[in-house]
Amino acid sequence: MALKGIAPSILAADFARLGEEVGTVLAAGARVIHVDVMDGHFVPPITMGDLVVKAIADQVHEANAKIDVHLMIERPEEQIRAFAKAGADSITVHAEATPHLHYALQAIKEAGCLSGVAINPGTPAEAISAVQADMVLCMTVNPGWGGQAFLDSSIAKLQRIRELIGDTPAVQVDGGIGKETAARCAAAGATVFVAGTAVFGTQNPAAAVKAISTATNG
């Protein structure tokens, strides 16, 4: 089943008490937990690996929710098995990260996961037109650098993505997403809304989950 609705990114959570943070957003209704994997090569920071997926997998699955892994790494095809084994339900790879995009998406499906293809702000929507995936992730900021604002050019790109892929696949947005930008993206065709700071960076993550869900009719 396709991913849908708000996807809190644990990148912005308190890693000393990750289980508790995940529990809070699950209780608030989130059914997708987004895991941002960075390797210090495709993007400058190093963030987290499959051991983090493994640590939260049972908790997320017991809540009937999904673990959505976003690989911002070079050679993503080499990491697919490890993340699938750790408990990922969906795995997204960047079109810019590998010359073997079709192969990587096939490997994700063969590992039993939903497949996603991501594109950066500088990559045209057409970059995804030769592959088939369960989800397209349209980056709405440049991944790996903090403190960026939502790029307005994303709205036209989302509309173009929908023209290319039709109504069925999920379309995810990630970067600068709060309730206002999420609503604008939903109107342009997005169906999955990654929110990090807008959830875990607030005093009340549960209220933030509910506000973004409401704004996107989730």
Added chain:
Amino acid sequence: MALKGIAPSILAADFARLGEEVGTVLAAGARVIHVDVMDGHFVPPITMGDLVVKAIADQVHEANAKIDVHLMIERPEEQIRAFAKAGADSITVHAEATPHLHYALQAIKEAGCLSGVAINPGTPAEAISAVQADMVLCMTVNPGWGGQAFLDSSIAKLQRIRELIGDTPAVQVDGGIGKETAARCAAAGATVFVAGTAVFGTQNPAAAVKAISTATNG
């Protein structure tokens, strides 16, 4: 001040409740918390980045303990500032990971941290002989692959490292370390003992910390 004694590696801890796990080993007397950073390039897995250091820094420092970062990554010189800023007290880079070993060690010192140089099992002790560091890390298994046993050839290498660097710098061992191997390494000149599974993989991590400390006269 040089690092000393047991250094529990959080790689083997439960990442859903990392603060609690760190609290347990600090209460048992550990004064060094070892952070294994892997990027999926220098070694196959991706593990954790500076956000994890940041999450535990206050807790570790309030216990008058140190955060010891082991960079198993390519181009380590590019990550030193991020880890120093997050709260690392010592940073170790691999001799095999960069053509700029001297530069990397200088950058660590300039960032205000203790500097460490690590060598893999296939690298001779002499690889560290042209640099000066506060610590030498002698890998006692090959990093990045699980389930390996302590390499007996490490004992002679530790003795050779002590001949090369004298008595002052710390010498760390990492891989397959439990109380018996730790005692053998201590007798060969090691002063810092990284233990992951032997601590967090047991029913009683606190008892494991104490047993390894006792075995090494810590």
